Structure formats: structure tokens, C-alpha cells
Amino acid sequence: MTGFGALLARDVRLVLRRPGDVAVVLAFFVVATALFPLGIGPETNLLARIAPGVLWCAALFASMLSLDRLFASDYEDGSLDLLLLAPWPLELAALAKCAAHWIVTGLPLALLAPLLGLTFGLDPLALAALTATLLVGTPTLSLIGGLAAALTLGARKSGALLALLALPLCVPTLIFGAGAVEATVSGQGFGVHLAVLAALALMALATTPWAMAAALRQAGE
Template sequence: MIDTNPQRLAALQTDSETDYSLAKIFFATLKREMQLALRRRSDLVNPLIFFLMVATLFPLGVSPEPTLLAILAPGVVWVAALLATLLAMDSLFRSDFEDGSLEQILLSPQPLFVVVLGKVLAHWMMTGLPLTLMAPLLGVMLFLPAEGMQGLMLSLLIGTPTLSLVGAIGAALTVALRKGGVLISLLVLPLYIPVLIFGTAAVEAALTGLPVGGHLALLGALLALGLALAPLAIAAALRISVSG
């Protein structure tokens, strides 16, 4: 039976237009951030170089023994990915704040959490995803056994978006400060600990032949919680920082 009630049809049309406009805003923000990121290629390369340098220098500072490096490899790769993600976090909202476009975004009628989610996704695609793709190379350099490669890739693929979401909260709180990079680290690093624990535990479980589904499920739960709450927290932090 077809519903011909005009009020219901109008409500359905309004909801569909709202969903389309939100999707349009999201993808427009994502496209803009990707274009801006490609123009600042140094910001893209620096986290990858840092990620590679940590894995390269670590054997020189500890020991080049393959057995020891294989044991430490999961933690080293995850800590390097965490710090590399944090390295690129300060510039997430900085350029928009300096040229005044952030204030225009805050004053616009479009939902701020949609814009924030698009910016965070662009940051992850330019930082977290390349780090995930580079992780097997670092695993080989650190003599990580082949059994742990799949766990390493999956844990980074699920965990790095959470790092971007949580780090964006710190970036939003310090966007009005001239030297907010150190303060971001102090605010965000304690919140990164659960992701670091479950990420390294997933790789170690894969190395010992244990099921990794539980650790990946916990990482997925953290990601779902971050997707639900972090955009709202980032939006509130931006309003506090800019108005203050």
C-alpha cells in the first residue's frame, strides 16, 4: 500500500534532502582537505620519514640481534606509528585558524561535526593509511615473523583512525596557541595508551598462534566510540578555543 499522506511525504523528502546535504558537506570537506594536503607535501612526507627513522635507528641503539628485534618489533612499530601520527596533528586546524576560515566554518549554519569528521578522515588518509601500508616494510627491517604481519596490518588499520580522532581533540584545544605541539602530546598521549596496548597485543597474539579477534574487536569498539563522541568533542573544543 502506497502512503499518499502529503505531510508524511513532505517529511520524508525533507529528511532525504538533509541526508544529501550532510553527505555533500562531508565529501566537499574531504575533497578540500585532500587538495590542501597534496599542496603541502612536506607535511605528508615528514611523518613517513619519522616512522622510517625510528625503525632504522632503534636496532642501532638497542641491538641488531634478530631474535631480540623480533620480540620488540610489535611495540616499536606501534609506538613509531603513534608518534608519527601525533607529529602531523598540530597542522590539522592550524592553517584554517591562521587564515580565518575556521571562524567562518564555526559561524556557518552547516553542522560542525560533519566538517570535523571530514577533516579527520582526510588526515587519516594522508597519515594513518600510508603508515599502515609502510608497516610491513618496517616489520621486515625488525625481523618480525611473517605470522605477525597480518595482525600488524589489521591492528594498524583499525587503530590509527582512533589515534587521529583522539589527537584531533588535542589539536582543537590548542589551535589558538602558538606552540601547541608539546601541549597536544601531554593531552593526548595518556588517551593513546588503550589503543597501544590492544594493538601490540593483537600482533603478539598473531605471533604466538592465538586468536586475534578479541583484540581487534576491542580496537573496533574504541573506533566506534571515537566516531560517536570525538567529532562532538572536537567541535566543542574548537568553539572554546576560538571564542577564548
């Protein structure tokens, strides 16, 4: 576990030394969300109606943005070879990198989302649902995205390919995430949705590290 902690701390520290990278992702989230009222019109009811879907989709795209560098920089400078040779499981290393990605993108996105939801006229309970579902759902996005990043490591045109691979697999998370906020708006609770999101996150946690490690070994060959 010391290796896990060290790798996690290293990756977070690397990103925090260049906070601009995180800021760009968050700025993309804000700008992409702000475009919807401009494109659709400022009618409050309509905006409140589409807000859950818009915010979740924008969060999904934003978390895909930074993923193509997740393993690529380690692959280019040789750190990945050292991780492959390290005496502790590559699965844990992949998991540590995804956890770091979540801390520097998923978490800020979830914390920023209620502010944007406010501009769409969501009520306080819906804002709570939005934050809660993003907190539970974004780890899944980081894990699936990390898998896509590992699969496309060293490929030509990897950025667009990564999105093509990851987005269909993210559909369940999107449906239950946006569905939870919508259920809250229409007066039902969001407990069930949150439970399913947690189940999806646990399933991703149980399966993707193995696949990521297998893909990284392929890339290292």
C-alpha cells in the same frame, strides 16, 4: 553530507599539493623505527620480540607529528570562522578534517608498517596482524589527536602540549594494537584484539566529534 565530502576532498587535496608534508611524517616513522635496532643491537630474536611495540609506538608518534597544523591553518586564515558559520554541523566538519588526516597519515603508515616489520623479522601472519591493527587503530589516533589539536588551538607551545594531552588517551589503542601482533607471534589469533580496537575506534567516533566541535567553538569565541 556534501559539505563533509567537499571539506574532506579539500583537505586531502591541500596536502597532496605539498606531498613533502606527508613524506616527512613517513620518513620520521622509518627513521625512528630504524633507530631501535641501532640502539638495542642487531639480535634477531630480540628485535622480533620488541617489533610490535616499537612499530606501534613509532606510528603513534608519527601520527601526532602533523596534528598541530590540523586546525591551526584554518584558524589563522579565517576558514574556521566560515566553518563555524556554515549551516551544517561543526561536528561533521571536525570529523571530515580527522578523516582527511587519517587518509594522508594513518593509511600510509599502516601500509608502510609491514615493510618495516619485515626488517625486524616478523613472520607473514604477524605482518598481516600489524597492518590490520594499524588500519583499525589509526583512525582512533587521528580522532583523539584531532581533539587534542582542537583543545590546544591558539595556545602557547601547542605542539608538546598536544602530545601530553593525547598520548595518555591513546594508551588503550596502543596496548591492544601491539598486543594483537604479539598474540599472533605467540600463536594465538588476533581476532579479539581487533574487535576491541574496533570498539575503541567506534567509541572515539561517537564521542570526540562533539568535544572537538565544542573546543572549536571555544576557540572561535
